[in-house]
Amino acid sequence: MKKKSWMMLLTLVLVIGTVLAACGSAEETTTTDSGTPTETTTGEGATTEPATDANLAADQTLRLNLSAEPPTLDPAQAQDSQANTALRFMYEGLATIDADGNPAPGAAESWDISEDGLTYTFHMRQGATWNNGDPVTANDFVFAWQRALSPETVPAPVYAYQLYYIKGAEAFNTGETTDFSTVGVKAVDENTLEVTLANPTPYFLGLTSFYTYYPVHQATVEGNEAWAADASTMVTNGPFTLTTWVTGSEMGWTKNDKYWDAANIKLTNVTASIVNSGATETSQYQGGEIDYAGAPTGEIPTDQIQPLSEQLKDEFKLTDIASTYYYEFNTKEAPFNNAKIRKAFAMSIDRQALIDNVTKAGQTPAFGFVPTSIAGLNNQSFRDEHPDADYFKEDAAAAKTLLEEGMAEEGITTLPSITLLYNTSENHQKLALAVADMWKNNLGVEIQTKNEEWSVFLESRKTGNFQIARAGWSADYNDPMTFMDMFVTGGGNNNTGFANEEYDALIDAAYKGGNDPEKRMQDMAAAEKILVGDNMVIMPVYYYTQASLTKPYLKGVTTDFSGAINFTRAYLEQQ
Amino acid sequence: MARYVTSKLLYTLLSLFILITATFFLMKAIPGDPFMSEKEVPAPIRARLEAQYGLDKPLMTQYVNYLGNIVQGDLGISMKKLNQEVGNIIGQTFGVSLRLGLIAVVVSTIVGVALGLLAALYHRKFIDSLVMVVAVIGIAVPSFVLASLLQYTFGLKLGLFPITGTKSLLGYVLPVMALSAGPIAYIARLTRSSMLEVLNADYIKTAKAKGLKWPAILWKHVIRNGILPVVTYVGPMTANVVTGSVVVERIFGIGGIGKVFVDSITNRDYTLIMGITLFYGIILMAARFITDIVYVLVDPRIKLTSGKEG
Numbered sequence: 001m002k003k004k005s006w007m008m009l010l011t012l013v014l015v016i017g018t019v020l021a022a023c024g025s026a027e028e029t030t031t032t033d034s035g036t037p038t039e040t041t042t043g044e045g046a047t048t049e050p051a052t053d054a055n056l057a058a059d060q061t062l063r064l065n066l067s068a069e070p071p072t073l074d075p076a077q078a079q080d081s082q083a084n085t086a087l088r089f090m091y092e093g094l095a096t097i098d099a100d101g102n103p104a105p106g107a108a109e110s111w112d113i114s115e116d117g118l119t120y121t122f123h124m125r126q127g128a129t130w131n132n133g134d135p136v137t138a139n140d141f142v143f144a145w146q147r148a149l150s151p152e153t154v155p156a157p158v159y160a161y162q163l164y165y166i167k168g169a170e171a172f173n174t175g176e177t178t179d180f181s182t183v184g185v186k187a188v189d190e191n192t193l194e195v196t197l198a199n200p201t202p203y204f205l206g207l208t209s210f211y212t213y214y215p216v217h218q219a220t221v222e223g224n225e226a227w228a229a230d231a232s233t234m235v236t237n238g239p240f241t242l243t244t245w246v247t248g249s250e251m252g253w254t255k256n257d258k259y260w261d262a263a264n265i266k267l268t269n270v271t272a273s274i275v276n277s278g279a280t281e282t283s284q285y286q287g288g289e290i291d292y293a294g295a296p297t298g299e300i301p302t303d304q305i306q307p308l309s310e311q312l313k314d315e316f317k318l319t320d321i322a323s324t325y326y327y328e329f330n331t332k333e334a335p336f337n338n339a340k341i342r343k344a345f346a347m348s349i350d351r352q353a354l355i356d357n358v359t360k361a362g363q364t365p366a367f368g369f370v371p372t373s374i375a376g377l378n379n380q381s382f383r384d385e386h387p388d389a390d391y392f393k394e395d396a397a398a399a400k401t402l403l404e405e406g407m408a409e410e411g412i413t414t415l416p417s418i419t420l421l422y423n424t425s426e427n428h429q430k431l432a433l434a435v436a437d438m439w440k441n442n443l444g445v446e447i448q449t450k451n452e453e454w455s456v457f458l459e460s461r462k463t464g465n466f467q468i469a470r471a472g473w474s475a476d477y478n479d480p481m482t483f484m485d486m487f488v489t490g491g492g493n494n495n496t497g498f499a500n501e502e503y504d505a506l507i508d509a510a511y512k513g514g515n516d517p518e519k520r521m522q523d524m525a526a527a528e529k530i531l532v533g534d535n536m537v538i539m540p541v542y543y544y545t546q547a548s549l550t551k552p553y554l555k556g557v558t559t560d561f562s563g564a565i566n567f568t569r570a571y572l573e574q575q
Numbered sequence: 576m577a578r579y580v581t582s583k584l585l586y587t588l589l590s591l592f593i594l595i596t597a598t599f600f601l602m603k604a605i606p607g608d609p610f611m612s613e614k615e616v617p618a619p620i621r622a623r624l625e626a627q628y629g630l631d632k633p634l635m636t637q638y639v640n641y642l643g644n645i646v647q648g649d650l651g652i653s654m655k656k657l658n659q660e661v662g663n664i665i666g667q668t669f670g671v672s673l674r675l676g677l678i679a680v681v682v683s684t685i686v687g688v689a690l691g692l693l694a695a696l697y698h699r700k701f702i703d704s705l706v707m708v709v710a711v712i713g714i715a716v717p718s719f720v721l722a723s724l725l726q727y728t729f730g731l732k733l734g735l736f737p738i739t740g741t742k743s744l745l746g747y748v749l750p751v752m753a754l755s756a757g758p759i760a761y762i763a764r765l766t767r768s769s770m771l772e773v774l775n776a777d778y779i780k781t782a783k784a785k786g787l788k789w790p791a792i793l794w795k796h797v798i799r800n801g802i803l804p805v806v807t808y809v810g811p812m813t814a815n816v817v818t819g820s821v822v823v824e825r826i827f828g829i830g831g832i833g834k835v836f837v838d839s840i841t842n843r844d845y846t847l848i849m850g851i852t853l854f855y856g857i858i859l860m861a862a863r864f865i866t867d868i869v870y871v872l873v874d875p876r877i878k879l880t881s882g883k884e885g
Binding site: 459 | 612628826
């Protein structure tokens with residue numbers, strides 16, 4: 001008897017342990033890396049009541065967590081959203097993005113744009129300095145951009161292509177020419193920077209607030225190869241200076257009193273722990289160790305989203321971000337070389353049911369490729385102007401008919417075995433299984449699901465070694481082009497084998513048509529219709545949201561269209 | 576002894592060579608490379624990166640170059656953590672794991688031996704059962720469950736200890752508990768069975784019959800003899816614990832080497848993978864080497880001259 005009760009206790013403990021383990025283990029790896037050149041707030045991010053010094057907390061130290069250590073703090077080398085958050089404390093580009101999401105003067109005081117939209121003349125801000133006291137000049141920008149583009153730079157900056165909007169930049173970067181004077185960037189004098197673009201680019205000002213466009217301090221960079229690996233050797237021009245960087249543990253910034261707008265910077269210190277566990281981060285937040293949790297700096301585990309949204313109603317927030325979750329078809333291989341079969345698959349799933357029961361983070365069902373937070377014209381979003389509901393509708397019965405028609409066209413009576421490929425993650429797995437189940441019920445087809453580790457998965461997708469694969473895409477800048485240019489024939493990110501002349505022509509016209517915004521947007525909408533409505537090369541599933549928690553006393557935090565966050569103007573109120 | 580040490584050293588070097596070779600080729604065989612990302616890197620930039628890191632050369636050349644660098648003590652520069660030397664990364668993060676790990680080793684040895692001894696002395700009594708139940712739980716509950724549970728209970732709910740970080744001494748308490756639970760359980764069981772064996776041995780009965788005082792018997796005969804298996808275990812365990820627990824480091828936000836190692840594999844950061852693997856290899860083999868030597872010193876029954884490998 002005694003033994004039995006021991007066993008009972010033991011079993012109980014183990015059961016509880018297992019249950020708790022299940023609670024803590026789900027973690028979404030963000031696979032859509034977000035480089036975010038331009039920014040526009042979606043409206044809900046900005047709470048900017050002016051802070052009066054009376055209600056400010058005495059200690060203005062902001063405490064954050066980063067779910068990964070930025071691999072580098074060299075603006076030319078950075079590629080990820082953590083670096084984006086960190087660099088924004090430390091640097092300032094020609095323009096910044098104000099709380100409403102519009103470009104505002106940063107290191108440049110003002111600018112003129114030529115009639116043809118090709119030449120930008122930036123007038124540098126008088127009195128803006130580096131944190132060592134040196135003035136920030138037009139030459140600093142020329143140096144930084146040349147360095148990012150130069151084939152001599154080691155290692156080769158991957159994001160150099162973010163500068164390809166500048167005339168001659170691509171040719172210089174790929175080594176077609178070694179003459180930097182052919183590149184459209186010139187310091188007319190210390191205070192004037194002239195930039196010539198390859199094509200009129202309506203979103204170029206927003207791009208200048210992106211990290212690849214940040215200036216770097218020439219003497220520092222030239223004097224020390226590893227200048228960006230150590231807090232003590234970085235010279236920066238932003239509102240904060242990096243003062244602590246313990247590899248893998250923490251980072252810390254202190255207000256830069258030499259910053260030109262220092263009077264409006266309320267925070268005196270920012271500290272960030274580096275913890276790559278959503279469950280821990282949520283505990284840190286609840287235990288009062290950090291003031292902000294969740295995306296984009298960290299994450300909230302998917303299974304905690306629902307309970308937290310109820311328990312911490314006033315602190316919890318879901319924000320639409322410019323990323324799309326979709327499945328892509330390999331259009332080169334049977335059975336998905338047939339458009340009708342692709343359409344049948346896309347029409348036979350219930351997106352809202354997937355969001356309500358599987359993903360559970362208030363996402364928007366997607367029927368197009370360009371997400372809802374991407375700007376269109378006249379202060380409307382692109383999606384509002386060109387609704388995705390026109391492309392296709394969910395209809396299981398029609399899908400079944402289409403599938404039969406498609407199979408008849410191909411002359412087959414049974415489908416070959418089909419595998420849905422996704423990268424290893426609990427969330428992708430849940431969704432894949434639910435989708436496969438819907439296909440089975442609505443189309444009567446059996447689908448295998450298969451997962452692969454991230455890099456292996458990328459390799460499979462890149463080499464076309466898949467039939468249907470999970471994919472996610474996030475915006476580089478606030479324009480539909482950041483999505484639409486992806487599927488041009490032979491495009492580096494076009495894994496589907498899709499090649500369509502009409503599509504290519506529309507994208508090309510939109511590239512060059514920056515001076516006719518109306519037509520440009522229509523061209524891109526027409527291209528999207530070809531991509532999704534007519535050919536269903538990709539099967540959109542949902543537009544992403546990101547979940548975050550903000551302490552009630554933390555104010556002035558802004559989030560842009562892409563979900564990137566800006567803490568530089570934040571402040572802490574008395575509790 | 577000298578001959579024994581020399582042959583051991585030679586075997587260690589050979590093992591390291593095999594380790595390096597196997598890791599190098601296995602690592603290259605996994606699909607993917609350090610420059611892979613969701614957004615395709617333009618071909619000319621990719622080609623330049625590969626050339627700069629020597630990845631454009633034939634595999635054998637890369638291998639030979641790497642061996643050459645290692646012989647010169649150069650572990651190279653991380654391919655993902657830009658401009659950071661692999662040696663420095665290891666140095667910084669290992670320090671953190673080492674501090675935490677050594678505390679855990681000391682705690683688990685002391686607590687484990689004490690528990691095992693208690694259980695043996697009170698064999699088949701309540702204390703014995705209690706210790707064994709604790710031991711079974713300690714081994715059965717995975718460290719990520721235990722770590723989360725400790726963090727939730729003592730960190731978040733009771734607020735007794737920091738949830739993350741080891742800035743203050745208090746911050747060490749929970750991670751050390753999470754790290755020690757398994758070893759404590761193992762050591763307790765090991766000690767118990769070995770002590771029981773010794774307690775029943777004839778020479779203990781003799782000692783008792785001779786009228787020796789019980790504490791003296793316990794110290795001089797029981798513990799000394801009963802602790803040998805623990806010594807064997809503590810060596811590899813130390814190597815294991817100080818090289819960092821990914822799970823515990825992740826959950827408690829500790830910037831140790833375990834976390835870095837796992838990330839390096841996900842990132843295909845070739846130089847860092849090789850550097851840490853090599854470093855781990857050295858630590859593990861050193862630990863085994865020392866254990867063998869200590870074993871010889873502690874247990875006179877073992878003879879070295881036979882040249883057998885342990």
